[in-house]
Amino acid sequence: MVALFLIVALALSGSVTNVARADVWETSSNWNARAESAYQAWVTTKWQKNFFKKPGFYQNIAMDCADTVYAMRLVYAAENGLPFAMKDPTGGGGIISNEMTRWDHLPPDLRKREFLKFVYKIASTSSLPNDSYPVAVNRAAIGAGRFLLTDKASHHSWTIKSLSEHGVPFLLFASRPARIGLFERFEYPTVPFVFPNGIKPETHAGFRAFRHPRDLGKAVWQVPGYSLEQYTIPHKNWASQMQKRLALKSEGADQKLMRILANACQGAVERIDAVKRGDEINRSLGGACMTSIQFDDHSTPSRDSRLKGSFIELRDSYRRYLRNGKRISPRVRAQVEAVLAGDEGVDQDDFCPVQIERRTTLTLGQVYVRSLNDMMSADPHDSIAQRWGLQRFPSSKANSCRHFR
Amino acid sequence: MKRLGVVAIFAVMMGLLYWRSPSEQPEPVVTEAAEIPAQPPSQFHEGSEAVTNSDTPRSAIRLSSTTKDLLLSCVKGSETFSGIHSPADFQTLDEFFTRAQRSHGGEKPTVELAFQNLHALTSNEEEIRLHVAALSGGETPSRMVPQFFKADEDGLPVPVDLPQDYETLTAEEALVRFHQQFPKLILDEKSETWRWPSGASANLKLRNGQLEEIQLFLETKSSLACGVAQERQIDCQCLE
Numbered sequence: 233m234v235a236l237f238l239i240v241a242l243a244l245s246g247s248v249t250n251v252a253r254a255d256v257w258e259t260s261s262n263w264n265a266r267a268e269s270a271y272q273a274w275v276t277t278k279w280q281k282n283f284f285k286k287p288g289f290y291q292n293i294a295m296d297c298a299d300t301v302y303a304m305r306l307v308y309a310a311e312n313g314l315p316f317a318m319k320d321p322t323g324g325g326g327i328i329s330n331e332m333t334r335w336d337h338l339p340p341d342l343r344k345r346e347f348l349k350f351v352y353k354i355a356s357t358s359s360l361p362n363d364s365y366p367v368a369v370n371r372a373a374i375g376a377g378r379f380l381l382t383d384k385a386s387h388h389s390w391t392i393k394s395l396s397e398h399g400v401p402f403l404l405f406a407s408r409p410a411r412i413g414l415f416e417r418f419e420y421p422t423v424p425f426v427f428p429n430g431i432k433p434e435t436h437a438g439f440r441a442f443r444h445p446r447d448l449g450k451a452v453w454q455v456p457g458y459s460l461e462q463y464t465i466p467h468k469n470w471a472s473q474m475q476k477r478l479a480l481k482s483e484g485a486d487q488k489l490m491r492i493l494a495n496a497c498q499g500a501v502e503r504i505d506a507v508k509r510g511d512e513i514n515r516s517l518g519g520a521c522m523t524s525i526q527f528d529d530h531s532t533p534s535r536d537s538r539l540k541g542s543f544i545e546l547r548d549s550y551r552r553y554l555r556n557g558k559r560i561s562p563r564v565r566a567q568v569e570a571v572l573a574g575d576e577g578v579d580q581d582d583f584c585p586v587q588i589e590r591r592t593t594l595t596l597g598q599v600y601v602r603s604l605n606d607m608m609s610a611d612p613h614d615s616i617a618q619r620w621g622l623q624r625f626p627s628s629k630a631n632s633c634r635h636f637r
Numbered sequence: 638m639k640r641l642g643v644v645a646i647f648a649v650m651m652g653l654l655y656w657r658s659p660s661e662q663p664e665p666v667v668t669e670a671a672e673i674p675a676q677p678p679s680q681f682h683e684g685s686e687a688v689t690n691s692d693t694p695r696s697a698i699r700l701s702s703t704t705k706d707l708l709l710s711c712v713k714g715s716e717t718f719s720g721i722h723s724p725a726d727f728q729t730l731d732e733f734f735t736r737a738q739r740s741h742g743g744e745k746p747t748v749e750l751a752f753q754n755l756h757a758l759t760s761n762e763e764e765i766r767l768h769v770a771a772l773s774g775g776e777t778p779s780r781m782v783p784q785f786f787k788a789d790e791d792g793l794p795v796p797v798d799l800p801q802d803y804e805t806l807t808a809e810e811a812l813v814r815f816h817q818q819f820p821k822l823i824l825d826e827k828s829e830t831w832r833w834p835s836g837a838s839a840n841l842k843l844r845n846g847q848l849e850e851i852q853l854f855l856e857t858k859s860s861l862a863c864g865v866a867q868e869r870q871i872d873c874q875c876l877e
């Protein structure tokens with residue numbers, strides 16, 4: 233009788249404890265092929281650049297690039313009762329998961345928000361390799377919900393929102409300094425940026441998928457779906473090779489040129505704000521130099537190299553099409569030639585005005601020629617005019633301040 | 638993919654790449670100037686349960702003939718390992734790598750740190766962690782930053798502000814400073830990438846100096862992957 237009483241008492245105390253120690257969210261389902269498929273459909277339709285601006289429990293959370301990759305998986309898992317788990321990047325072999333009870337004093341939706349913010353504080357591009365695996369080169373393995381990681385030297389990552397029928401990934405991503413809105417690109421980032429040390433597996437760079445929680449304890453080569461296939465693709469023409477393998481149909485010359493033009497325009501326009509923010513910080517510091525973090529946040533060497541990559545791709549693709557006698561419509565031809573003409577080009581239909589200051593607007597062609605000739609300063613200690621190649625750089629301040637490279 | 642599974646009792650042998658008696662110690666690996674320099678030897682706090690390098694002998698453990706056959710067949714055609722021809726050429730994995738190095742006129746791999754975690758006990762016996770990793774999405778190439786954490790009752794991290802005296806330090810300076818400030822280390826965990834001049838490369842995960850996982854990518858496009866399956870046992874595969 234006493235034993236029975238003890239068992240009942242223990243069982244009761246156990247359930248009381250369970251109530252008090254609530255998970256971030258309850259796991260009611262598991263990752264399997266059906267869940268993965270629903271996840272991909274959700275990413276394609278709901279994962280948008282203003283996702284964190286919309287009213288809701290995830291509104292106004294600022295993030296950097298790796299945060300965005302984890303958020304894509306975490307938010308879907310949270311909203312669908314699926315487990316989210318990642319290795320503790322700070323060491324010790326623990327697992328960070330929705331079963332953590334640290335926020336059990338909060339209402340359920342606030343717990344999710346706090347958990348997401350917690351993941352942002354511990355996750356980075358360095359933790360992504362432990363929580364994912366490299367995938368094969370086919371449409372089943374590369375597409376919505378997967379991500380692209382660079383070599384450690386570039387320490388950047390992009391989520392894949394979708395893969396077009398022409399085999400081009402639609403990328404959604406964030407950068408530093410952390411911010412609420414996301415950026416978009418419809419392209420393959422350049423090889424020198426993704427693979428600065430070559431297309432090699434030890435870099436962890438390339439297309440990757442999240443591990444299921446049950447696979448976190450395994451060595452990466454034991455994870456189902458692990459493949460080194462993408463590292464067999466030659467460095468030369470990596471993007472076109474990838475596109476060819478992933479395409480359902482080939483991309484026409486007009487489509488491709490307009491896509492590259494749009495990416496270049498987006499890159500140039502996004503640089504306006506990045507440069508302005510850096511200039512504001514620089515002015516607020518007076519004669520003082522930026523700290524290493526400020527310098528990292530407001531310098532633009534990676535951004536500038538990606539922009540230059542887009543311009544090079546535009547130029548080379550156009551020349552190749554001309555050489556091969558491909559048909560290009562007069563409208564597209566005029567727009568591309570206006571950009572490639574540089575300072576002499578006339579912006580077609582006000583295609584992409586780049587307003588760098590209130591009274592100064594550059595054409596995309598003017599940006600193109602400055603980008604290609606490395607005339608634009610990446611140093612946030614330089615003036616806006618120097619950052620856009622309208623004046624020679626470096627400034628005396630940029631010359632005297634430390635470069636964190 | 639061809640899988641050759643082998644389970645052999647030589648977990649410690651893997652660690653010999655790092656933990657060796659002085660007489661057995663091969664040339665240290667080269668550290669790139671831009672990367673984290675070699676750290677001072679860790680002084681692990683003996684009273685901590687987190688320390689796992691207790692009574693494991695650090696002498697070389699001989700490889701089984703099955704494992705040696707696996708290694709030989711896997712590296713066939715690799716320039717890096719061209720100096721190794723028969724099972725008699727090496728007795729341990731340590732010798733396997735050392736021999737490869739020697740056969741290339743002493744060419745050593747460069748080492749790049751992917752991330753490192755140091756856990757220590759403060760004077761109040763509280764756990765404090767230093768995590769050094771690349772700054773996500775930053776503009777500066779290869780920039781690594783230090784972060785501080787405490788641990789909760791489940792051993793999971795609790796972010797804490799970077800101490801003021803660390804704010805101006807580089808990642809490598811922070812690692813050295815942490816060693817000096819918290820001598821009671823209970824964990825030293827890191828992930829490295831090795832690159833041989835001949836083109837082979839490897840990813841390694843080390844815990845308190847013991848190798849936990851290695852994936853060797855050969856110039857021949859195949860790779861040799863070994864991980865500690867359980868204590869004193871290791872699982873190797875040759876992937877093609």
